[in-house]
Amino acid sequence: MEALKDKIERLKRERNAVILAHYYTEGEVQDVADFVGDSLALSQRAATTDAEVILFAGVHFMGETAKILSPQKTVLMPDMAAGCSLADSCRAEDFAAFIAAHPGHTVISYVNTTAEVKALTDIVCTSSNAVQIVESLPKDEPVIFGPDRNLGNYIRNITGRENMLIWDGACHVHEEFSLEKILELKKEYPQAKVLTHPECKRPIVLVSDYVGSTAGLLKFAVQDTSTDTYIVVTEPGVLHQMRKAAPEKTFIPAPPMDSTCGCNNCSFMKLVTLRKMADALERMAPEIVVPEQTRVRAERSIRRMLEISQKLGLV
Ligand code: 13P
Ligand code: SF4
Numbered sequence: 001m002e003a004l005k006d007k008i009e010r011l012k013r014e015r016n017a018v019i020l021a022h023y024y025t026e027g028e029v030q031d032v033a034d035f036v037g038d039s040l041a042l043s044q045r046a047a048t049t050d051a052e053v054i055l056f057a058g059v060h061f062m063g064e065t066a067k068i069l070s071p072q073k074t075v076l077m078p079d080m081a082a083g084c085s086l087a088d089s090c091r092a093e094d095f096a097a098f099i100a101a102h103p104g105h106t107v108i109s110y111v112n113t114t115a116e117v118k119a120l121t122d123i124v125c126t127s128s129n130a131v132q133i134v135e136s137l138p139k140d141e142p143v144i145f146g147p148d149r150n151l152g153n154y155i156r157n158i159t160g161r162e163n164m165l166i167w168d169g170a171c172h173v174h175e176e177f178s179l180e181k182i183l184e185l186k187k188e189y190p191q192a193k194v195l196t197h198p199e200c201k202r203p204i205v206l207v208s209d210y211v212g213s214t215a216g217l218l219k220f221a222v223q224d225t226s227t228d229t230y231i232v233v234t235e236p237g238v239l240h241q242m243r244k245a246a247p248e249k250t251f252i253p254a255p256p257m258d259s260t261c262g263c264n265n266c267s268f269m270k271l272v273t274l275r276k277m278a279d280a281l282e283r284m285a286p287e288i289v290v291p292e293q294t295r296v297r298a299e300r301s302i303r304r305m306l307e308i309s310q311k312l313g314l315v
Contacts, residue, residue: 001028004274008032011281017053017076019277020045022062023214024237024269029057032274036241038215039065039111040128043302044315046070055280056288057272059084064115067288068298075288078276082268084112086199089169090147092116098144102165105144106137109301110151112171115290117146118298124305127151127198127213129314131158136308150174154198154205174199176256176263177233182207185252191227192252195220197234204233214238222246235266 009032012019020042021033030036035045039062046054046066053074056063059082067075090109095117099107109121110130118124125133134143134155145152146167156164177200186192186207195217196208205211210220218238221230222245229250232239236253243251256264280286290298309315 001274004278005032007278008274008281011278012055015053015281015284016051017055017281018045018049018051019055019057020062020066021057021272022059022237022269023218023241024235024266025057025272026237026270027240028274029272029277030237030240032277033057038126038128038213040126040213040309040315041215042066043069043111043126044306046075047306049073053281053284055277057277058082059087059266059268060288061087061112061114063288064290065111065118065302067290068115068118068295068302071290071292071295074284076280076284077286077288078273078280079271080286082271084268085172086110086112086148086169087114087117090114090117090167092120095146095167096120098146098165098167102142102144105142105165107144107146108133109146110148111302111305113147115294115298118301119294121298121301122304123308124301126305128215129305129309129312130155130198132312132314133305133308134159134161134164136312148199150201150205151198153202154211157202171199173235173264173266175201176258176261177201177204177254178257179203179207181255181257181259182231182233185231185254189229189231189250189252192229192231192250193224193227194231194233200233208233218242218245221249221251235269236264237266237269 047069142163147169152166193209233254
């Protein structure tokens, strides 16, 4: 393990590389990264880094977003098979047909989408800024929101927008959490606060004390002084930073419906290992490639998100 870490450090310097990692990766992966963040902060970093190489310890759409924003840089993935069930639930050709069937709508897509879907989109959003992005549009502007139905419903309930068409996609990890199990945990730990990612289903959102992106959950968990126990309803990788930042507090990962399946873990994020990271830096492969025509259109929708977020002081 130490030898692998040294190798990554050395190759990083030789390649002038930066390592960006998402909160859902393994703790040891997060610990060798230069920056760990949620999707919004990671795309911001990818847009501004002056390193020549980005090694993206995350899933494919995140590496793609980095490449779209920094086309002159080499973006490496530790494992190209690290996909995303939510991005997979929205194929570009199906989404294009949906948009064509509903003309006159502004298309807002969650960052968990392929470059091709982003290229069909007017404004990208992440779970950090989705509500504010939607609210930045006039109240009567019709919106298509994709691909996450749970995040879409969450936004619709908060903003009270009726004219919002929502794509019927979901994340297999966040769909697995069980309300019943969370209520049982609440009985066991009555003082605990429930912190939930908005990709979870509405009944779980309704019993939560705080709903937000991974970065939002982390910030809340660290800053909150009302209790010292938290039930965390998202992929448990984020507990690594929570425990580091607030070792005196207790963080309980919410279990999935079937407690034996381990399916509250994102199997895609867990494909990222130190060995694969070292190999990618050594071989300078596998590398993300986005066709230029798609990239240019996708960049427009991501830049709109970054501009709105900057204007609102969210990044
Ligand atoms: P965040 O944008 O909150 O980091 O979430 C990304 C993700 O994949 C959630 O499943
Ligand atoms: Fe995709 Fe779900 Fe994994 Fe997030 S947790 S990367 S939405 S499959």
